[in-house]
Amino acid sequence: MTTIKKIQLGQNGPLVSKLGLGCMRMSSVWGGPTPDETESIATIQSALNSGINFLNTGDFYGAGHNELLIGKAIKGRRDDAFISVKFGAFFHNGQWLGLDLRPVAIKNFINYSLTRLGIDTIDLYQPCRMDGSVPVADIIGTVADLIKEGKVRYIGVSEITADQLREANQIHPISALEIGYSLADRQIESELLPAAKEMGIAVAAFANTAEGLLTGDMKAPLADNDHHLHFSRFQGENLVKNLEKVEVLKALAKDKQLTPTQIAIAWVNAQDDHIMPLVSMSRRSRLPENIAAMGIELTTSEMELLNTTFTPGAILGGTYLQR
Numbered sequence: 001m002t003t004i005k006k007i008q009l010g011q012n013g014p015l016v017s018k019l020g021l022g023c024m025r026m027s028s029v030w031g032g033p034t035p036d037e038t039e040s041i042a043t044i045q046s047a048l049n050s051g052i053n054f055l056n057t058g059d060f061y062g063a064g065h066n067e068l069l070i071g072k073a074i075k076g077r078r079d080d081a082f083i084s085v086k087f088g089a090f091f092h093n094g095q096w097l098g099l100d101l102r103p104v105a106i107k108n109f110i111n112y113s114l115t116r117l118g119i120d121t122i123d124l125y126q127p128c129r130m131d132g133s134v135p136v137a138d139i140i141g142t143v144a145d146l147i148k149e150g151k152v153r154y155i156g157v158s159e160i161t162a163d164q165l166r167e168a169n170q171i172h173p174i175s176a177l178e179i180g181y182s183l184a185d186r187q188i189e190s191e192l193l194p195a196a197k198e199m200g201i202a203v204a205a206f207a208n209t210a211e212g213l214l215t216g217d218m219k220a221p222l223a224d225n226d227h228h229l230h231f232s233r234f235q236g237e238n239l240v241k242n243l244e245k246v247e248v249l250k251a252l253a254k255d256k257q258l259t260p261t262q263i264a265i266a267w268v269n270a271q272d273d274h275i276m277p278l279v280s281m282s283r284r285s286r287l288p289e290n291i292a293a294m295g296i297e298l299t300t301s302e303m304e305l306l307n308t309t310f311t312p313g314a315i316l317g318g319t320y321l322q323r
Contacts (some may be wrong), residue, residue, distance in 0.1 A: 002295035004051035007276050009124070010175035011200035013154055016082045018269070019294050020054035020204055021047045022280035026069055027062025029091070034062065035282045037069060044073035046284045048080045050291055056178070056204065056278055058086035058128060059113045067116035075118060084124040084204070085113050086158055086178070101127055101134040103142040110151050124176055126156030136167045144172040156204075162195040169199050176202045178278065183249070183267055183310040184210035184233075184242075185319070190312075197274060206278040208268050209261055211319060213242060216250045216260035232317035241316050248309045252302060262289060266296035267306055 006015040026040035044055065055074075057066045067085070074081045087109040090097040106127075113122060125146065127139050146152040157168055158178040168174050177196050179188055185207065196203050209215050211228060218228075220239045228234035233242060246260070253260045268277045279290050298306070 002291050004291065004294060007202055007274065009154060009202045010173055012173070013175040013202070014082065014123075016054045016276075017052045018276050019052050019291065020056055020084075020276050020278040021052050022206055022278050023055060023057045023066055023070060024061050025280045025282040027066040028094070029061050032094070034065065039284065040069055040282050041073045043281055043284045043287070044070065046287055047281075048074075048077065050287060052291075053080060053082045054084065054204070054276065054278075055081050056084045056086075056206075058089065059109055059116075060087075060089040060091055060128075063091070064112065064116050067113055071116055071118040078119060082123045083117065083119070084126070084156060084176070084178070085117075085122050086126050086128040087113070088128045099129070099131055099133060101130065101139050103134075103138055106139070106142045107146075110146055114151065121151060121153055123153045124156045125152040125154075126158050126176070126178065129159040130157075130164055136164055137171050140168045140171040140174075147172075162191040165192065165195050165201070166199070169201065174199070174201050176204055178204040178206065180207040181205035181268060181271075181275070182208050182210045182214060183264060183306060184213055184315040186310070186312040193272075193275075197272065201274075203272075203275045204278045205268050205275055206280070208277050208279060209264050210315070213315070214246060214249060214260055214264040216246060216253070218243065218246070231319040233315060233319045235317065238317035245309050245314060248305065252305065256296075258293075258296065259289060262293040262296060263298075263306075265290060265293035266298055267303075269294055269296075270298055270303070 005018045007018040008015055026035055028034045055070055057070055088099045088101050125143055143152060143155050154175040155172055156176040157174055181188055212218055220243055222228055222234060232238055249260045249263055253263045265277045
């Protein structure tokens with residue numbers, strides 16, 4: 001069985017598992033049914049037992065349901081888990097309403113999160129994104145105050161620009177950047193990834209399969225009610241052309257007796273020692289495959305094939321990662 005390596009968060013931060021567990025899919029965020037809670041809790045506990053201690057959530061996942069779920073899963077084993085929480089987003093009936101990043105709101109959010117999680121301190125606390133509505137200094141400064149109060153250990157950021165990252169890091173050391181990254185979404189390679197590396201900031205990379213595009217399971221055209229159709233990447237001829245590139249990934253996976261998802265995760269994992277694949281799961285059955293992906297070594301020629309096929313911009317159409 002693959003042993004999960006460790007990654008350091010920030011220049012002087014803690015060591016955590018280099019594979020992170022994204023818990024979002026364990027709750028209903030965009031509407032629809034909530035996955036089986038018993039299975040979700042078992043998945044979290046199995047991940048902890050396997051050496052995955054980085055648990056990622058948001059206070060707006062399922063209107064607090066996700067935090068309550070994690071709280072149940074880690075009860076009695078708080079020290080086994082490193083908990084990363086995003087804040088700032090508002091949803092209503094599965095619809096995105098906007099952000100509230102005011103200091104007074106952040107001070108309110110943290111108390112609800114601590115209560116739902118059943119803990120005294122959140123390990124990594126981060127705004128889910130920044131839209132210019134509140135100065136970066138006010139947002140990061142407020143979280144820094146929460147560190148002084150003992151409610152937060154480390155500060156993270158999510159889905160921001162390189163300039164915002166530098167500004168935030170000047171106000172208080174940033175330990176981790178959470179951002180979408182995959183073979184299909186490489187736009188962060190030009191500025192954001194180099195900036196994070198320069199400052200010694202770890203990267204928690206989510207959406208490794210590009211919202212399912214790289215799993216090898218997607219077929220064109222999608223059903224009329226498929227939520228992917230909100231984004232041009234998955235529409236009409238764009239999807240047809242994009243899936244042609246995915247065939248290269250599928251062929252490589254077949255040759256190596258692996259799944260396309262494993263290759264996609266392995267590619268992200270191989271990009272640098274400071275990058276953590278953050279993989280969403282809600283079932284224990286997914287753990288062995290995703291853990292095994294962390295032990296896959298891609299040859300120079302295999303990396304060249306993937307990088308040539310999926311050059312930045314090769315995937316047609318946009319997605320929410322390209323706001």
